[in-house]
Amino acid sequence: MKKLFALLAFALIATPLAAQAWEPTGDVTVIVAYKAGSGTDTGARVLASEAEKNIGKTLVINNLPGADGKIGWTQLINSKPDGQTIGFINLPTFTSLATKPDATFSIEDIVPIANHLTETGVVVVPANSPWQTIQDLVNAAKEKPDYKASTNGVEASNHIAAQLLAKSGGFDYKAIPYGGTADQLLALRQGEVDFSCAKVADVLPLVGGEKPELRVLGVFAEERVPEFPNVPTLKESGLYDKWYGSARGLVAPKGTPPEVIDFYVQAFKKTMEDPANIEAHKKAGLNMNFMDNQQFAKLIQEQDAFAKEVANDLFK
Amino acid sequence: MDTLSLMGSGFLQALTPLNLLMMALSTAVGVTIGCLPGLSAAMGVALLLPVTFGMDPATGLIILGGIYCGAIFGGSISAILIHTPGTPASAATAIEGYQMTLRGEAAKALTVACFASFCGGLLSCVSLYFFAPPLAQLAMKFKSPEYFWLSLFGLTIIAGVSSKSMLKGLMSGVLGLLISTVGMDPMEGVPRFMFGQSSLYNGVDVTCALIGLFSMSQILILAEKKIQPRPQAAKFKTKFELSGKEVKRLSPTIIRSWIIGNIIGILPGAGASIACFIGYNEARRFSKRKDEFGKGSIEGVAGSEAANNAVTGGSLIPMLTLGIPGESVTAVLMGGLIIHGLQPGPELFSTYAGMTYTFFAGFVLVQFFMLFIGMLGCKGFAQISRLSDAILIPSIFLLCVVGSYAIHNNVVEVVIMMIFGVIGFLVRKFDMNATAIVLGMILGPIGERGLRRSLMLSDGDPSILFSTPLCWLLIALCVLGVLSPLLMDRMERKMREKAHTA
Numbered sequence: 001m002k003k004l005f006a007l008l009a010f011a012l013i014a015t016p017l018a019a020q021a022w023e024p025t026g027d028v029t030v031i032v033a034y035k036a037g038s039g040t041d042t043g044a045r046v047l048a049s050e051a052e053k054n055i056g057k058t059l060v061i062n063n064l065p066g067a068d069g070k071i072g073w074t075q076l077i078n079s080k081p082d083g084q085t086i087g088f089i090n091l092p093t094f095t096s097l098a099t100k101p102d103a104t105f106s107i108e109d110i111v112p113i114a115n116h117l118t119e120t121g122v123v124v125v126p127a128n129s130p131w132q133t134i135q136d137l138v139n140a141a142k143e144k145p146d147y148k149a150s151t152n153g154v155e156a157s158n159h160i161a162a163q164l165l166a167k168s169g170g171f172d173y174k175a176i177p178y179g180g181t182a183d184q185l186l187a188l189r190q191g192e193v194d195f196s197c198a199k200v201a202d203v204l205p206l207v208g209g210e211k212p213e214l215r216v217l218g219v220f221a222e223e224r225v226p227e228f229p230n231v232p233t234l235k236e237s238g239l240y241d242k243w244y245g246s247a248r249g250l251v252a253p254k255g256t257p258p259e260v261i262d263f264y265v266q267a268f269k270k271t272m273e274d275p276a277n278i279e280a281h282k283k284a285g286l287n288m289n290f291m292d293n294q295q296f297a298k299l300i301q302e303q304d305a306f307a308k309e310v311a312n313d314l315f316k
Numbered sequence: 317m318d319t320l321s322l323m324g325s326g327f328l329q330a331l332t333p334l335n336l337l338m339m340a341l342s343t344a345v346g347v348t349i350g351c352l353p354g355l356s357a358a359m360g361v362a363l364l365l366p367v368t369f370g371m372d373p374a375t376g377l378i379i380l381g382g383i384y385c386g387a388i389f390g391g392s393i394s395a396i397l398i399h400t401p402g403t404p405a406s407a408a409t410a411i412e413g414y415q416m417t418l419r420g421e422a423a424k425a426l427t428v429a430c431f432a433s434f435c436g437g438l439l440s441c442v443s444l445y446f447f448a449p450p451l452a453q454l455a456m457k458f459k460s461p462e463y464f465w466l467s468l469f470g471l472t473i474i475a476g477v478s479s480k481s482m483l484k485g486l487m488s489g490v491l492g493l494l495i496s497t498v499g500m501d502p503m504e505g506v507p508r509f510m511f512g513q514s515s516l517y518n519g520v521d522v523t524c525a526l527i528g529l530f531s532m533s534q535i536l537i538l539a540e541k542k543i544q545p546r547p548q549a550a551k552f553k554t555k556f557e558l559s560g561k562e563v564k565r566l567s568p569t570i571i572r573s574w575i576i577g578n579i580i581g582i583l584p585g586a587g588a589s590i591a592c593f594i595g596y597n598e599a600r601r602f603s604k605r606k607d608e609f610g611k612g613s614i615e616g617v618a619g620s621e622a623a624n625n626a627v628t629g630g631s632l633i634p635m636l637t638l639g640i641p642g643e644s645v646t647a648v649l650m651g652g653l654i655i656h657g658l659q660p661g662p663e664l665f666s667t668y669a670g671m672t673y674t675f676f677a678g679f680v681l682v683q684f685f686m687l688f689i690g691m692l693g694c695k696g697f698a699q700i701s702r703l704s705d706a707i708l709i710p711s712i713f714l715l716c717v718v719g720s721y722a723i724h725n726n727v728v729e730v731v732i733m734m735i736f737g738v739i740g741f742l743v744r745k746f747d748m749n750a751t752a753i754v755l756g757m758i759l760g761p762i763g764e765r766g767l768r769r770s771l772m773l774s775d776g777d778p779s780i781l782f783s784t785p786l787c788w789l790l791i792a793l794c795v796l797g798v799l800s801p802l803l804m805d806r807m808e809r810k811m812r813e814k815a816h817t818a
Contacts (some may be wrong), residue, residue: 070517177503
């Protein structure tokens with residue numbers, strides 16, 4: 001009976017599109033520019049396994065890691081635009097690489113399909129820090145310009161966040177690069193540095209419980225986030241007034257026909273609205289945030305503008 | 317979760333049918349590799365590493381552990397039957413084992429070797445369970461200056477692994493350090509020595525280099541010689557027995573060798589090949605039947621085999637907790653961990669404790685598989701130990717190419733593997749040390765980041781490097797690390813002399 005319904009439902013949705021319906025002819029390759037088992041890869045695999053029933057073909061994840069995404073994305077834009085190859089991009093990394101002088105791709109080389117995940121940036125300090133509010137931090141840093149912040153790498157996403165905070169707060173600090181977010185937060189927990197900027201999901205396990213190790217002082221958003229309803233946004237505190245964080249979404253190489261894009265937008269929309277999928281994402285601690293191709297295109301444009309105008313000036 | 321429940325759930329996780337099947341297979345493969353003269357345990361693990369990429373990390377690690385333990389035991393089969401140790405770890409086993417074969421007691425020698433290996437391996441798991449978690453706790457206290465000293469301590473291991481010529485060992489280590497600087501500068505984000513190759517952005521992949529240095533180079537070494545048939549293995553009845561009386565006689569030897577092997581395993585720089593000689597020699601020193609030594613003593617076989625297998629569990633401790641591999645096999649295993657997205661260190665005992673304890677449980681269970689496979693399959697393995705190089709060379713070559721490609725699905729890595737194959741070949745020809753190169757490559761970035769980050773934190777004031785008691789402890793260990801191999805080397809040489817003159 002269930003099957004019948006599913007068939008019926010499928011038939012109903014499929015009929016109006018029949019005139020220009022496109023379907024993948026074989027397995028679909030999904031390029032992930034980071035290694036198997038990485039955060040990006042895990043998220044991609046959760047979505048891909050749930051999306052298969054709406055796409056009707058197997059989604060094969062092809063991990064092409066290296067050069068912070070450059071290798072995989074270069075391959076992605078050079079793939080045949082026939083709908084058999086799509087891929088995940090990470091923002092802001094993709095747009096910031098695309099604006100570098102030696103870039104091997106630009107945002108014109110891709111066609112957006114849908115956004116999958118977003119993570120909002122946060123400012124954190126150790127639980128025993130004297131700073132109770134973001135204002136405490138800014139005031140202290142204005143007086144003494146050599147407080148230290150750990151970052152996840154030179155000009156990496158969390159370094160950009162710290163830089164945004166410092167510029168908008170009008171203070172100087174010292175950024176110490178650590179290999180990745182885990183190491184960056186470990187240094188903060190050990191007290192080797194004074195504050196840090198990271199993403200909501202990274203700090204969530206460290207701020208709860210009976211003995212929280214970290215304290216969140218502010219979030220990089222225009223409205224408060226549901227995870228920390230009591231934490232003010234930076235905008236409220238008169239600091240950086242836009243959203244900053246990371247996003248991951250699906251794109252196809254330039255030249256992919258519109259009917260193919262339509263097919264994927266519908267398929268992924270359906271997948272991301274599926275309760276089973278929502279449950280799977282919750283379990284994996286992934287913050288799903290569906291945007292269709294037009295909304296996602298807008299986000300990419302914004303990030304591109306940010307990379308060109310804001311980020312490049314940040315480190316001067 | 318407390319340790320006890322972690323231990324329990326580890327066993328539950330490890331006992332899935334898939335894991336059990338993989339344990340049986342990997343141990344059998346390990347024994348096969350071990351008994352083939354010329355193929356070492358490090359090489360076996362490096363070759364089979366790519367096979368585990370697609371698997372669950374715990375299953376993948378269990379496979380690598382199975383190969384490690386199997387290979388260390390497997391070396392004794394060819395040592396006993398054709399007087400050619402399959403791996404250097406069984407060099408001391410050949411002394412008494414082959415004498416027993418000549419006396420027509422090959423079956424008994426193999427039984428003793430298998431039983432002693434089993435006991436040594438199983439007992440070494442005890443220290444893994446006891447010492448690894450507290451050491452991981454300590455590692456939580458490590459900050460940037462401590463990591464600098466830790467890597468320096470690791471580099472003193474080079475002095476140990478290169479006991480033949482310290483100068484050449486140090487040269488190898490420096491080569492490794494130089495290779496480790498290729499790629500993106502960790503502090504400034506500037507490319508170094510990349511020559512426009514964007515695949516070198518993250519540096520030279522250690523696993524890829526390992527496959528080249530250990531496996532590919534072995535092909536070149538094997539191919540250099542004319543292919544000759546191996547000596548016929550001694551014929552023996554498949555009757556394996558060990559009386560209760562003999563077990564009782566062997567137990568003090570086994571326990572002694574366990575302690576020796578374990579300590580040697582934990583200490584960086586000394587591996588199974590040294591443990592077997594010390595284990596053998598202590599067995600003789602304490603034996604009530606010294607006259608049997610040199611003529612085929614079961615205690616001699618047990619002393620050597622229990623010691624080399626006791627190294628296995630011990631050697632995992634510094635690798636898992638501090639990210640400092642003490643010898644080549646654990647260096648390869650560490651490459652495997654990193655490929656599965658697991659960074660050695662305290663996180664393995666907190667965030668990834670479930671996986672780690674599953675691996676530990678698998679390591680315990682592998683010992684039982686080794687016992688069964690060893691007891692039942694000796695005759696078959698005896699035939700394998702005579703496998704011709706004409707088959708071996710192309711098979712290993714195939715595995716090298718497929719393996720290095722599989723790391724990142726990247727052809728450039730195959731080229732890098734080949735280059736390291738040639739480097740490995742030359743390194744052996746010049747009596748330099750491949751393990752030292754690998755250690756340099758692994759520890760270089762840890763030390764560089766530790767030092768530069770410390771100085772960045774202190775505004776260039778070097779006193780930060782001497783600011784905590786932990787720093788001083790590590791400095792003391794560095795000094796010990798430089799001196800201990802020299803002492804070890806003297807001890808081993810003395811014992812080898814004794815073993816031969818007796």
